Amino acid sequence: MKLHFVLVAPARPENVGAAARAIKTMGFDAMRIVASQAHTEEAAGWVAHGAQDVLANAQAFATLPEALADMDLVIATTARQRGRYQHLLTPAQVREHIAEKTVENVAIVFGCEESGLSNEQLAQCDLISYLPLRVTYPSLNLGQAIMLYAWEMSPLLGVATPTAEDRVSSGQVRVLKNKTAELLGELGVSQDEKLYQWVQDRVPMLPQRDLNMLHLLCKDLARRLGLED
Incomplete structure (x- = not known):
């Protein structure tokens, strides 16, 4: 690190x-x-x-x-x-x-x-x-x-530098902030709404295990919404 x-x-x-x-x-x-x-x-x-x-x-x-x-x-x-x-x-x-x-x-x-x-x-x-x-x-x-x-x-x-395998998720916080923002936009939630602000504030505070789970959830939601192949 x-x-x-x-x-x-x-x-x-x-x-x-x-x-x-x-x-x-x-x-x-x-x-x-x-x-x-x-x-x-x-x-x-x-x-x-x-x-x-x-x-x-x-x-x-x-x-x-x-x-x-x-x-x-x-x-x-x-x-x-x-x-x-x-x-x-x-x-x-x-x-x-x-x-x-x-x-x-x-x-x-x-x-x-x-x-x-x-x-x-x-x-x-x-x-x-x-x-x-x-x-x-x-x-x-x-x-x-x-x-x-x-x-x-x-x-x-x-703290050791992440291994090559770990580096796949090293930028996960920033990726998830962008992905949740995209999903909320697709659902009609504007940046001025409290739900949007709450999600953006809370994502970086999640422990690594919860970040991993959220990453999978976002992928499933994006697929259901037709945002991913």
Whole structure:
């Protein structure tokens, strides 16, 4: 399993340098930057303190969908309850969800320092997580938040990469979200209805065994509806 830390439009190179240091300190090495070149600025290297290789190897993307295109599971981070999302997971709960699923590439997404992730960006992710702080202010900065998530996820470093046989189902969460959306559309359920939103929110939270069962159910329903040969 490979964990990727995705930073969306970070404004301050010092924060990106601190994030790189936190990522490497906890044993990880994969950073992706969206809509920013802050990681290439000199100030980022000053703060990285021995993690300059994480900055040098960071992958840059113009948009969030491009950065997430090859991910099997995507977790968004937020400082507060946002929009329609009701199932907010702590970092520990996120780690548990990752550990029990067959996934090869996982992304944890962090928003820009000032405004975090937009509702549109949250909708591109599978699970929503937050840090349960004792007080709401002062809030954590980007580097601190990434350090806490990296520390919590560090036990996952011992999780083996899926075998060739397992990789068939490694992208199952994202496939099932798309398939259930297609089926609900065929049944006349619009994206604005609570049933549609509930299904899309709950699919990523299912344990692997239930994902496998849902996959078979979706195939049977699609066949009955004439959507598959």
